[in-house]
Amino acid sequence: MSNHRKMRMGMVGGGQGAFIGAVHRMAAALDGEIELVCGAFSSNAERSKASGKDLFLPEDRAYNSYQEMIEKEKTLPPGERMDFVSIVTPNHVHVPPAIMALKNGFPVVCDKPLSYSLAEAKELRSVVEETGLLFGLTHNYTGYPMVKQAREMVKSGQLGKIRKIVVEYPQGWLATLLEASGQKQAAWRTDPSKSGVAGSMGDIGSHAENLAEYISGLQITELCADLTTFVEGRKLDDDGNVLLHFDNGAKGILHCSQISVGEENSLNIRIYGETGGLEWHQMRPNTLIHKTNDGQRILRTGVGDLCESAQAHTRVPAGHPEGYLEAFANIYRNFARTLRSTLNGETPDPIYADFPDVNDGVRGMAFIETVVAASASEQKWVAFGD
Numbered sequence: 001m002s003n004h005r006k007m008r009m010g011m012v013g014g015g016q017g018a019f020i021g022a023v024h025r026m027a028a029a030l031d032g033e034i035e036l037v038c039g040a041f042s043s044n045a046e047r048s049k050a051s052g053k054d055l056f057l058p059e060d061r062a063y064n065s066y067q068e069m070i071e072k073e074k075t076l077p078p079g080e081r082m083d084f085v086s087i088v089t090p091n092h093v094h095v096p097p098a099i100m101a102l103k104n105g106f107p108v109v110c111d112k113p114l115s116y117s118l119a120e121a122k123e124l125r126s127v128v129e130e131t132g133l134l135f136g137l138t139h140n141y142t143g144y145p146m147v148k149q150a151r152e153m154v155k156s157g158q159l160g161k162i163r164k165i166v167v168e169y170p171q172g173w174l175a176t177l178l179e180a181s182g183q184k185q186a187a188w189r190t191d192p193s194k195s196g197v198a199g200s201m202g203d204i205g206s207h208a209e210n211l212a213e214y215i216s217g218l219q220i221t222e223l224c225a226d227l228t229t230f231v232e233g234r235k236l237d238d239d240g241n242v243l244l245h246f247d248n249g250a251k252g253i254l255h256c257s258q259i260s261v262g263e264e265n266s267l268n269i270r271i272y273g274e275t276g277g278l279e280w281h282q283m284r285p286n287t288l289i290h291k292t293n294d295g296q297r298i299l300r301t302g303v304g305d306l307c308e309s310a311q312a313h314t315r316v317p318a319g320h321p322e323g324y325l326e327a328f329a330n331i332y333r334n335f336a337r338t339l340r341s342t343l344n345g346e347t348p349d350p351i352y353a354d355f356p357d358v359n360d361g362v363r364g365m366a367f368i369e370t371v372v373a374a375s376a377s378e379q380k381w382v383a384f385g386d
Contacts, residue, residue, distance in 0.1 A: 003343040007336045008037040010073060010082035010106075012066045012097045013089030015041030015051035019185055020111055021088040024138070025055075027328035028086065033336040037082055038073060040066040043093075066097040070104050084109060084134070084339060090188045091196050092116040095124050098135075102127050107134040109335055113206045113368060114361025116196045118386075121358075121365040128358045134342060136335040137356040139210040139364075141267060143330035145301045145310040145322070146288040148354075150215045150271070150278050152307035153290070159273030165244070165252040167212045167269045169204040170260035177233050192235050198368045199236025201227060204267070205256035205371065206364045210356065211269055212254065213363070215278075218246040220367065222381045225374035230259045242371055245381070285323055312351045331355050362386045 009028055014021015021041070028034040038061035041051035045064035052062020063069035073081045085101040087094055087110045095115045098108045114137060115121040128135045141147060153159065178186040188194040189203055196202055213219055222245045227237040238259045244252030257263070267282035277291040286301040299306065302318030313330045316322060334355040341348040366386040374382035 003340055006033055006035045007083045007339055008081070009034050010069055010085050011036060011039035011041065012069070012085060012087045013041065013093065014039070014086075015044075015047050016054065017184055018088070023325070023328060024086055024088050024109075024111070024332075026325055027140075028332040028336075030325065030329035031333045031336075033333055033340075037061060037080075038063065038069060040064070040069040067100065070097070070100050070106065073106075074104050082106065083343070084335075087111060090194045091202070092194045095120045098124055099127050102131045102133050102135075105131075105133070107136075107339055109136040109138065109332070110361070111138050112210075112356075112361065113196070113202050113364050114358065115365055118362070118365040118369045121362045125358045125362050134335065134339055135358045136331060137358065137361045137364075138328065138331050139207060139214075139356040139360060140324070140328040140331055141207055141211050141282060142214045142356055143313065143327035143334075144280075144282075144285050145306070145313045146280055146285060146299065147211070147215060147327075148313055149288055149299060149306050149310040150269075150280055151217070152309060153278065154215060154271065154273070155217055158276060158290075159271065159278065160275035162216055162218060162246070162248060162250045162271060162273045164272040165212050165216055165218075165246070165250060165269070166271075167208045167252070167254050167267075169208045169256040169265075169267045170263040171200075171204060171258045171265060172261045172263040174200075174231065174234075174238050174258035175261045177231050180233070190234055190236050190238075195236060196368070197236075197372045198227075199229070199234070200238050200256050200258045201240045201371050202236075202368050204258070205240055205242075205254065206368055207267060208254050208256055208269075209367045210360060210364060211267070212244075212252060214356075215269060215280075216246070216250070216271060218248055218250060219363075220244050220252070220384050221247050222383045223367075223370060223374055224380050224382070225371040227372065227375035237372075237375075240371065240375070242374075285327070286321060309351055309354065359386070 040063040084107040224243040279289040288299040337352040338348040
């Protein structure tokens, strides 16, 4: 039976009052390749039911808990049940539903960071390997066409051997003790029992680490870190500066901050090789700057002779801005197409098999825990591996 149809998604988390759940739903729906069919939208059963109603789901497909959702969906006929589970809860509730879903035969898309701890991440990776099921992680910034272009330019040697990588992710929204006001996003992201051992470094530093490794094709081998909690009364870091060593000998600087007043989501990266450099800013995502000592060249999404992957991840004609939701949607579209191919017993197209996976998630958790350990240590360089 050919599965030439929409992939059916079940969601864990993302109910009323949540932020990222709505982003995932918009991204999943954008290309018309995925439909939301069920969910356990809150650990509060009433809120989960109410959220299901808001999303126009049948009453019996808004479940009281993720356990109930997985168990009941499994008993439905193959033509009705969900095909995969999307997990959009705070960090400490990523792994239990992911493991249960996988063990019951359901592939998973999970928000980042992968887990609450590195030990938990490794446990999840072993379940992914054991089941052989697809697992996607929404490091959504890798979905931008010009990030794909940058990766291809590095890979094809257009910059020469990479020497230096500078990646930054400053925000300003936590410049005050916002969590004390009851603001839901601030409350869980600054709570060690929900977020894990890191604050800003887990929330946005992990994006910077993932982007640096994705574009460069290199891996961090050791780091030197300095984490700070500037806002009095806050339990986790709100600022971090990290020096990096990469496996080819390249050196790097990574900083992230949530107390950089006036900054929005200013993720940006600069990569320098022996013969050229690249610069990309998330807040101007359609532009990639290619630099040499002879001058600069501006590359634009949808214009000219871009690599196949950049073209495949562009939806609209040049000059029509594509942004955060479209990049996020590229992760979901790629996951859906790869899953559909897998269900049909076909080999997935490598262009669309390009999305972050459980190994990226484990590296992210190893990075977070190494940064925290390095910051607390008197040692200058701390080895980093997963």
